[in-house]
């Protein structure tokens with residue numbers, strides 16, 4: 001099956017000068033003008049990250065690449081290449097592998113990601129797939145989580161909550177937005193929201209040794225978060241969904257107040273960005289409404 005699959009795949013991939021040696025050899029060679037490569041990897045499993053009996057394999061393929069591109073975007077990096085490892089259930093393995101690729105290839109094409117290699121195995125278990133993505137750092141150097149300073153503002157792209165209703169499979173990673181920001185602005189810290197807005201923000205806070213106050217009125221709540229809150233009777237509010245659901249794959253950024261003002265008013269960005277809070281010297285995460293004192297905010301999200 002593997003030989004047949006590789007022949008099919010090679011027919012689908014265009015030559016790429018950044019990959020002088022690609023599929024067909026024991027390992028790949030990447031030709032990167034930058035001295036440094038940014039590398040990230042993520043594995044998805046049937047039953048944990050998706051339910052294959054309920055979603056099309058194309059959406060799974062898209063997501064597997066998209067989550068990695070989102071991590072590159074969170075560092076301000078530009079994607080170059082991806083390596084795809086598939087562990088397929090034995091039955092209809094070839095057709096499933098092809099469908100996964102039919103989902104991820106359009107995303108790779110859109111952001112010029114070369115599929116430079118991978119591995120394909122079959123077994124008597126459920127589908128698992130792992131993607132490793134390689135990117136180039138921006139000229140200003142990669143963004144990390146560790147340089148937020150008291151007085152900085154917290155910014156967020158897009159809207160939050162309710163991603164389980166569809167966005168967690170169909171989102172477009174903020175690759176273009178990250179490129180624009182890295183070229184134009186000084187970002188002190190960044191991450192993407194994979195596990196939950198409050199939880200991912202807490203990682204910036206602990207890495208930077210600071211705290212934050214979120215402006216709860218300023219957080220953009222997704223329509224899906226309202227829909228979810230309305231359709232369930234568990235008392236979880238749309239704001240709770242926005243703060244804790246995860247898999248929004250939006251960017252959380254920290255910048256100086258002056259830089260944040262410039263970013264928030266930049267109409268030519270790929271997605272609108274708004275300030276949602278302030279970094280404080282006092283540790284911990286707090287939330288407040290205008291005219292009210294800050295109160296402690298529970299940090300919620302998906303714990304691995």
Ligand SMILES: [Mg+2]
Pocket residue numbers: 070071074191192193194
């Ligand atoms: Mg991430």
